[in-house]
Amino acid sequence: MNRLRALGCAGLLSVSLTACPGPNSSYPIKDVSVTELAADLAAGRTQSEVITEAYIERINTLNPALRAVIAIAPDALDQARASDARRSEGKTLGPLDGIPILLKDNIEALGMATTAGSLALVDNIPRRDAPLVRNLKDAGAVILGKANLSEWANFRSSDSSSGWSAVGGIARNPHDLTRTACGSSSGSGVAASVSLAAATVGTETDGSVTCPSSITGIVGLKPTVGLVSRSGIVPLSASQDTAGPMTRTVADTAMLLTAMAGSDPADPATRNADDHKTDYAAGLDAQALKGKRIGVARFLGGYTAQTLAVFETALETLKAQGAELVEIETFDFGDMGDNELTVLFTEFKSGLNAYLAETPPEVTTRTLADLIAFNAAEPRELAWFGQDLFEQAEATKGLGDAAYIRAQGAAKRAAGPDGIDRLLAEHDVVAMVAPTTGPAWLIDPENGDAGGPSATRISAVSGYPHLTVPMGFVEHLPVGLSFMGPAWSESLLLSLGYAFEQAAMARRAPPDPAPSGKD
Numbered sequence: 001m002n003r004l005r006a007l008g009c010a011g012l013l014s015v016s017l018t019a020c021p022g023p024n025s026s027y028p029i030k031d032v033s034v035t036e037l038a039a040d041l042a043a044g045r046t047q048s049e050v051i052t053e054a055y056i057e058r059i060n061t062l063n064p065a066l067r068a069v070i071a072i073a074p075d076a077l078d079q080a081r082a083s084d085a086r087r088s089e090g091k092t093l094g095p096l097d098g099i100p101i102l103l104k105d106n107i108e109a110l111g112m113a114t115t116a117g118s119l120a121l122v123d124n125i126p127r128r129d130a131p132l133v134r135n136l137k138d139a140g141a142v143i144l145g146k147a148n149l150s151e152w153a154n155f156r157s158s159d160s161s162s163g164w165s166a167v168g169g170i171a172r173n174p175h176d177l178t179r180t181a182c183g184s185s186s187g188s189g190v191a192a193s194v195s196l197a198a199a200t201v202g203t204e205t206d207g208s209v210t211c212p213s214s215i216t217g218i219v220g221l222k223p224t225v226g227l228v229s230r231s232g233i234v235p236l237s238a239s240q241d242t243a244g245p246m247t248r249t250v251a252d253t254a255m256l257l258t259a260m261a262g263s264d265p266a267d268p269a270t271r272n273a274d275d276h277k278t279d280y281a282a283g284l285d286a287q288a289l290k291g292k293r294i295g296v297a298r299f300l301g302g303y304t305a306q307t308l309a310v311f312e313t314a315l316e317t318l319k320a321q322g323a324e325l326v327e328i329e330t331f332d333f334g335d336m337g338d339n340e341l342t343v344l345f346t347e348f349k350s351g352l353n354a355y356l357a358e359t360p361p362e363v364t365t366r367t368l369a370d371l372i373a374f375n376a377a378e379p380r381e382l383a384w385f386g387q388d389l390f391e392q393a394e395a396t397k398g399l400g401d402a403a404y405i406r407a408q409g410a411a412k413r414a415a416g417p418d419g420i421d422r423l424l425a426e427h428d429v430v431a432m433v434a435p436t437t438g439p440a441w442l443i444d445p446e447n448g449d450a451g452g453p454s455a456t457r458i459s460a461v462s463g464y465p466h467l468t469v470p471m472g473f474v475e476h477l478p479v480g481l482s483f484m485g486p487a488w489s490e491s492l493l494l495s496l497g498y499a500f501e502q503a504a505m506a507r508r509a510p511p512d513p514a515p516s517g518k519d
Helices: 034-042 048-066 076-088 131-138 186-193 210-216 250-260 305-320 336-357 368-377 388-394 402-426 457-462 490-504
Strands: 069-072 100-104 142-147 199-204 219-222 242-247 293-297 324-328 431-435 466-474 477-484
Touching: 034 048, 034 250, 048 069, 048 076, 048 100, 048 142, 069 186, 076 142, 100 186, 131 142, 131 250, 142 186, 186 199, 186 210, 186 242, 199 210, 199 250, 210 219, 210 466, 210 477, 219 250, 219 490, 242 250, 250 466, 250 490, 305 324, 305 431, 305 466, 305 477, 305 490, 336 368, 336 388, 336 402, 336 457, 368 388, 402 431, 402 457, 431 490, 466 490, 477 490
Parallel strands: 100 142, 100 199, 293 324, 293 431
Antiparallel strands: 069 142, 199 242, 219 242, 219 466, 431 477, 466 477
């Protein structure tokens, strides 16, 4: 089932927007950065209504082939017109004013269903904006709509296909439509890569921002857990969940993070966010690599020879920009992975039950047990894979369980103080680099994800930031370079990534897919 809903004057997403009222001038939005859009808006070379209409038309044309977008905000054009009115009165709210942004569809926004990709939540229309969405709106951003995702943030089945949801279908990599967009922020990655929005927002528990960013050839940042509020986001893990920006340039990622970050009384993890947030875009430095000692995380293995060849070229770029590279050959994280799973199962059940209990009365699935029953009775939900992870989570004993408490403490310690912090201190480096993951694998509904090596886990389990930046291609498929650092090191990682990006210029926009007919 596909619940794509274009709203306002647009009608259904498959319907042309030519009848919509608006400015007559056009604007070429493909691969135009947020920074460039902001400059053109400020100079009067375009209007928010023009570019918002252009993105909606582009979604109508390309989304049937890509399945990246689930819904268009009913008031998207009204938001754009309000931005233009503010600008005409000299009351612009900042560089994001009038910039259209898509949200992963596990993030609440007023007036749109928040489905997490599940048919069980098609009537989950919140009466609030998530705080991060409110922050973006306060900065003037146009909330364009909702992006597809791996259903339930890819935590329903061990045989899942990343990017598939019963609501949105299978999101496809724009660099090769036969290949995965990774997940779980699949639609956000695809939409940013192929310019279905100026920028997108994803969420990550372990790899869900950084993997799709790497595989679709964009920049993605998983912030320190607690820098961005998680209130109003369908939860997976209180220990590891965070939202993060996904864009085509490091500068755009920094701009979005500046607006998104901040303390939220409803999310205790964010109590120190205001002390750490800053203007991340203003702090970018193209010379940031000069004199910096960077650890090369060789202990993260399993990459193909082709991926490693691209990585070696990236390392040469880092050195040419003045970085001193320090090889880190081995490190043992012990039982971190097993402990992480224990944590995820327990926190998922607890957090999801609490979230579902607060959904509107139209939502009839009020617990994880209800969802398991719903899926068992709904053939469309189990069409691609099952729900064994749901069942394992349902069997957990709650946040007071001694096994959970022990696993949570051990995992955090192994990844953070005894992991990243220790590695940085022992090798006297400010950050570490590695390939984010390999190139995109083939979509395989029969067997699910092929998967591959990944640099995501240690930053995910520790709750520390992780930035991925395009570093090159394996044949026609992009791969990203990961920058990993200690807690609250977003400014450093963004500057290091910016310096690499400006030197390497490794990103290439994907081709537009041929329109595939009506959705």
